[in-house]
Amino acid sequence: MSVDLSTTYLGLALKNPLVASASPLSRTVEGIRRLEEAGASAIVLHSLFAEQILMADYPHNLGVGSAEPAPRYFPRWDRDPIGPDGYLDEIRLAKRSVDIPIIASLNGTSPGEWVQYARYVEEAGADALELNLYSIPTDIHLTGEAVEQRHFDFVREIRGLIQIPLAVKIAPFYSSLPNMAHRLVEAGADSLVLFNRFYQPDLDLETLRPVMGPVLSNSGDLRLPLRWIALLYGTLTTDFALTGGIHTYRDVLKALFVGANVTMLASELLENGPDRIGELLREISRWMEQHGPESVARMRGQARQFSAADPAAFERASYTKAILSLDPAKTLSHRGM
Numbered sequence: 192m193s194v195d196l197s198t199t200y201l202g203l204a205l206k207n208p209l210v211a212s213a214s215p216l217s218r219t220v221e222g223i224r225r226l227e228e229a230g231a232s233a234i235v236l237h238s239l240f241a242e243q244i245l246m247a248d249y250p251h252n253l254g255v256g257s258a259e260p261a262p263r264y265f266p267r268w269d270r271d272p273i274g275p276d277g278y279l280d281e282i283r284l285a286k287r288s289v290d291i292p293i294i295a296s297l298n299g300t301s302p303g304e305w306v307q308y309a310r311y312v313e314e315a316g317a318d319a320l321e322l323n324l325y326s327i328p329t330d331i332h333l334t335g336e337a338v339e340q341r342h343f344d345f346v347r348e349i350r351g352l353i354q355i356p357l358a359v360k361i362a363p364f365y366s367s368l369p370n371m372a373h374r375l376v377e378a379g380a381d382s383l384v385l386f387n388r389f390y391q392p393d394l395d396l397e398t399l400r401p402v403m404g405p406v407l408s409n410s411g412d413l414r415l416p417l418r419w420i421a422l423l424y425g426t427l428t429t430d431f432a433l434t435g436g437i438h439t440y441r442d443v444l445k446a447l448f449v450g451a452n453v454t455m456l457a458s459e460l461l462e463n464g465p466d467r468i469g470e471l472l473r474e475i476s477r478w479m480e481q482h483g484p485e486s487v488a489r490m491r492g493q494a495r496q497f498s499a500a501d502p503a504a505f506e507r508a509s510y511t512k513a514i515l516s517l518d519p520a521k522t523l524s525h526r527g528m
């Protein structure tokens with residue numbers, strides 16, 4: 192039996208559900224070619240950051256009349272080897288070098304003059320744009336409502352600037368993620384990318400300074416986006432990309448069963464090389480041949496039926512069951528106590 196791995200994402204017909212997530216692997220044209228050769232069905236380029244654009248084009252605006260913070264803690268963008276124009280060149284070069292879709296990535300916290308780059312990446316030939324809404328509110332007077340409104344306005348503004356499909360990569364930390372997702376789709380998101388990976392620093396006990404925590408994910412990180420796509424699938428007219436914790440073929444299968452159109456990989460490819468894509472595709476095909484269904488399209492969203500009738504009650508019941516089923520006697524005996 193031959194299986195059909197094709198899927199659709201952002202209106203693009205993709206040969207399989209393995210997309211290279213934004214990462215340094217797409218910083219060079221050699222890296223982009225390698226990802227295509229390994230079997231990636233599309234590539235999200237590494238991000239162009241609002242701060243990079245502001246430093247290069249609108250330095251007078253940085254930190255003034257813009258929610259982008261002052262550059263004090265940022266890397267020295269004057270040593271930025273690429274810069275915003277270089278990023279546009281990268282898109283043009285990538286489009287000439289590979290046949291798979293190229294998704295550009297802009298990363299910022301709020302609109303400003305810099306969002307014109309949404310138009311520029313479209314003009315440079317990007318097949319779609321992914322907007323990464325990475326921000327961590329730290330102001331005690333800033334309400335959740337205001338943060339969310341800023342994000343909706345941001346998405347609406349960018350949607351108005353471009354014709355190409357728009358994906359929005361978000362964090363899991365909203366008090367009502369379903370409502371947030373619904374309103375982002377209303378504002379113009381054609382896809383939701385769940386979730387942004389937050390680099391949570393650790394603390395060095397010698398210096399009391401924050402230090403970089405682990406940057407790469409593991410399969411355990413999959414459970415958060417898996418749960419949320421399962422809950423959101425079927426409730427919104429949008430595509431879903433699952434990013435975070437895809438390391439094995441089983442991770443990919445789970446993502447598809449809960450309703451993801453595509454999975455996006457960074458850590459696994461950084462750790463073990465782009466050729467992992469080919470291995471995963473072979474393993475997925477083998478599993479589908481043995482278990483069915485025979486196509487990704489038929490697989491998508493099948494697992495949702497378990498929670499669909501009353502998702503809130505299902506979640507609550509699962510939570511209570513997990514807590515109450517823990518037997519302290521067994522847990523202690525595991526430790527020889």
Ligand SMILES: Cc1cc2nc3c(=O)[nH]c(=O)nc-3n(C[C@H](O)[C@H](O)[C@H](O)COP(=O)(O)O)c2cc1C
Nearest residue numbers: 212213214237238323388408434435436456457458
């Ligand atoms: C070294 C590194 C660089 C990354 N750079 C970007 C980036 O430029 N823009 C972005 O949106 N995400 C970036 N990410 C996040 C990844 O695209 C991905 O969403 C995240 O790592 C979760 O997927 P994973 O578990 O497969 O790593 C980066 C991740 C890593 C590890």
